[in-house]
Amino acid sequence: MKLITLIIVLLLERFWPVLSRLRADRAAEQFLQRAHQRLAEVVGHTLATILLWLGLPLIVLGVLNVAPHGLMGALVYMAASLVVLLLLLAPRGAHHQVDALQRACAEEDAAGIQTAWATLAGNIELAGAFAASAPTEHEAIENAADAAPKNQLISVQTLAGRIIILGFREWFAVLFWFVLTGPAGALLYRLTDWFAHPPRSDSLTDAGCPRMAQWQAFMDWPAARVYAALLLLAGGFNRGLTAWIEGATDENAHLAKKNTALIQRVGHAALELEREDDCVQTVCLADQSQWIKAASAIVLRALLLGLGLVALLTLSSWIR
Secondary structure, eight states: OOOHHHHHHHHHHHHHHHHHHHHTTHHHHHHHHHHHHHHHHHHOOOHHHHHHHHHHHHHHHHHHHHSSSSHHHHHHHHHHHIIIIIIIOOOOOOOHHHHHHHHHHTTTTTHHHHHHHHHHHHHHHHHHHHHSSSTTSSSSOSSSGGGTTTOOOOOOHHHHHHHHIIIIIIHHHHHHHHHHHHHHHHHHHHHHHHSSSSSTTTTTTOOOOHHHHHHHHHHHHHHHHHHHHHHHHSSSHHHHHHHHHOOOOOOTTTTHHHHHHHHHHOOOOOOOOOOOOOOOOOOHHHHHHEEEHHHHHHHHHHHHHHHHHHHHHHTTSOOO
């Protein structure tokens, strides 16, 4: 059932544009934060967090346990899984942002390039600054440098690494825990993520919970290693494996940073593109689009390889 559910989710994500609009509004996340705030006014912040964090997955688990066996039970399981993955846990469309970036570069749309770049970099304030400083429609773009973000400190290689990380955050980690523990486990992971990193643009939310962030880092540890292994298979295996073995991460760094550093290091090496560490950062992304395309492609290949692995485990009766 898990394999069928994953295939349906991937198809709906690819061909159902409504999902992108729902995630852009962050409706489910905003609803959770408002419910948390109202519950916190009654029972306190800590207890409200615990009740929602553990209570919602337990409700899903209870529904699955009381479902009848046979065909009806299978349908209930699939319905619960689809609701959890599509409405709450499906990605927010990083590949759509990459497509928007490519179109903006091809059209030499300075404002579009800057906004898409900042969105992928995960910097809300930077995006606002770009929008404020972007040329108007009456201002001509004299050359490619004018189409690049002003004072941009993020290289194209770093942005490619960011796309690979988004593939892990938006897709792989959720599906990893879904395969291992079902919809309740996937819901627990995403709730942990939401409580650890509430949206900065939402004034109703409190600061992120450090303990939730630590718990998420522990949950990310096995998923990050499996994701890195799939990146090796999807790209340059030898270079990626060398980066995995020889790459050094600060021993004093916290676990979340180590997980991210591993994925970025292995993914960047597995891309097998010519290194451009001395490239001019003000060159339009249209001139270096191979980094963006390669990062998007390796994420997709890694996900498809993971799906194939789930299919093999399903056929061997290790996963149902």
